[in-house]
Amino acid sequence: MLLPIEPEEITDLPFVENLCWKMLVEGATNRKSAMHQAVISTAKDNLAYIRTVVLRRVDADTRKIYLHTDNRSKKIEDIERNGHLSWLVYDQSLRSQIRLSGKTIVHHLDDLCAEQWSKTGHHSRRYYMTDQPPTTELEQPSTGLTDALTAFDYTLEESESGFQHFVVVETCIDWMEWYYTHSKGNRRARFIYANGSLAGANWLMP
């Protein structure tokens, strides 16, 4: 990764834009990257709701980013209602925060879901195999999993039952902001996209 670099070396908006997408691709593909975890925000009744998710896939060419979730989760209610998602990733070692947002497409039982589902590990499938939806209130502290799920005592074939609850949320990015912190002075840049293509870029007062 090219960062961190001296702030005075950062003179070029296309360079920064390219760097941001490289960091995002690295975040999606490298489990050890700080950007493998992202914070997403949805809105409901004029309140923001935020939570951590894994950045699962980034298509830099089309400016699309993706997460996996359960279609019974609260976030899906919010996403289905207003069709929009905000994202935040931050890597202290790269001194970079990237904020992004855009319209969403929820994929369920389609080819993209099948492709992403085939990449999910045996261990992570069990949360999609539960009868009780996420956020169900429990009588006592518990994982909410059956004994068999807790013990990973299920076959690959049995794990396919989880596919019905598995959704891939695609965000088509129309706004991205990079914030770079440095002792010599911070830098900030904004990028606007229309239909997956760059439509504007500016340096901003940090």
Ligand SMILES: Cc1cc2nc3c(=O)[nH]c(=O)nc-3n(C[C@H](O)[C@H](O)[C@H](O)COP(=O)(O)O)c2cc1C
């Ligand atoms: C490190 C970490 C990674 C997580 N990754 C995901 C994820 O990829 N997808 C997901 O739905 N929830 C993920 N969660 C759980 C969410 O943060 C959240 O608590 C849960 O999805 C319920 O959110 P909701 O009620 O707003 O739908 C993760 C939590 C942590 C701590």
